[in-house]
Amino acid sequence: xxGQPVDLRGARGVFGGTFDPIHVAxxxxxxxxxxxxxxxSVTFIPAGQPPHKLERAISPATHRLAIVEAAVAGNSGFRVxxxxxxxxxxxxxxDTLEALRAIDPLTPLALIVAMDSFLDLPTWHEPRRVxxxxxxxxxxxxxxxxxxxxxxxxxxxxxxxxVVLLDGPRLRLSASELRARAAAxxxxxxxxxxxxxxxIDDHGLYHDPRRTGTP
Numbered sequence: 429x430x431g432q433p434v435d436l437r438g439a440r441g442v443f444g445g446t447f448d449p450i451h452v453a454x455x456x457x458x459x460x461x462x463x464x465x466x467x468x469s470v471t472f473i474p475a476g477q478p479p480h481k482l483e484r485a486i487s488p489a490t491h492r493l494a495i496v497e498a499a500v501a502g503n504s505g506f507r508v509x510x511x512x513x514x515x516x517x518x519x520x521x522x523d524t525l526e527a528l529r530a531i532d533p534l535t536p537l538a539l540i541v542a543m544d545s546f547l548d549l550p551t552w553h554e555p556r557r558v559x560x561x562x563x564x565x566x567x568x569x570x571x572x573x574x575x576x577x578x579x580x581x582x583x584x585x586x587x588x589x590x591v592v593l594l595d596g597p598r599l600r601l602s603a604s605e606l607r608a609r610a611a612a613x614x615x616x617x618x619x620x621x622x623x624x625x626x627x628i629d630d631h632g633l634y635h636d637p638r639r640t641g642t643p
Contacts, residue, residue: 434563434590439536441470442528442562444512444521448487449628450499451606451620453599457567460594461540462505465565470540471507472496475519487633489513498623522554525561537562538592543572546591550583559589566593570600610634 443458450472458470474492486492493510500506511527512519525537539562546566549555558564559580568574576582580589606616611634616625628634 434592436536436538436563436565436592437466438468439465439538439563440528440532441465441467441538441540441565442473442525443470443540444473444475444519444524446486446603447472447474447492447496448603449492449606449620449624449633450496451601451603451624452618453597453601455499455621456597456599457542457594458506458540459503460597461538461565461567464594465538465592467505467538468535469505469507471509472500473509473512473524476513476515477518491627491631491633495620495624495627498627499621501623518553520553522552522557522561525558529561538565539563540565540567542567543569543574547572547575547579556584556587559584559587564589564591566591568594568596568598570598607634 441458441461443454445454447454454472458472461467462470474489474496476489489510493508493513497508500508512524515523521539525539528537539558541564543566546564549558549564552558566575574593580587580591601619606619609619610616610628616628620628
């Protein structure tokens with residue numbers, strides 16, 4: 429799918445999402461990308477107002493930022509940015525990538541996404557600009573078939589985009605399942621970092637059953 433091999437050593441990984449809540453699969457994928465590809469770092473960017481989730485209640489951005497910060501503490505290769513939270517309006521990936529490139533145009537960007545998100549790429553806001561701004565690093569996901577080899581050419585003919593497919597890890601976790609577990613009073617231990625579990629308990633997140641819908 430990429431043509432020639434892509435060298436991402438020293439690139440900056442970018443991992444966006446609602447992170448409601450962040451869980452161990454997110455962290456394992458980010459660490460695999462950083463380690464396997466030689467990324468300089470991975471920056472987690474919690475979405476402020478996710479455009480594809482406008483109809484669902486999500487936790488306040490301040491809580492989601494706090495649990496991401498708690499989750500990555502202790503990993504010197506991980507960073508957290510609040511840039512999408514500080515931006516008015518919907519959080520579009522293309523705006524984030526282009527803002528990061530404007531700050532540091534010499535460091536390549538590697539956008540980490542799950543396979544299901546990658547397969548939805550044609551529905552993203554300005555997907556061609558996304559492909560021009562960053563190499564996509566795609567993590568496999570249990571139950572989701574891999575994209576066909578001609579996926580990019582079929583949907584975005586003529587692009588010079590590159591995609592790197594990670595071998596794994598294949599951890600099956602979803603934020604909606606974790607919210608439902610928390611709402612039912614069930615343990616999240618070993619599914620999220622201990623600091624995240626403690627924060628969820630301390631602040632009573634997800635105890636409202638209206639917050640347990642599909643992510």
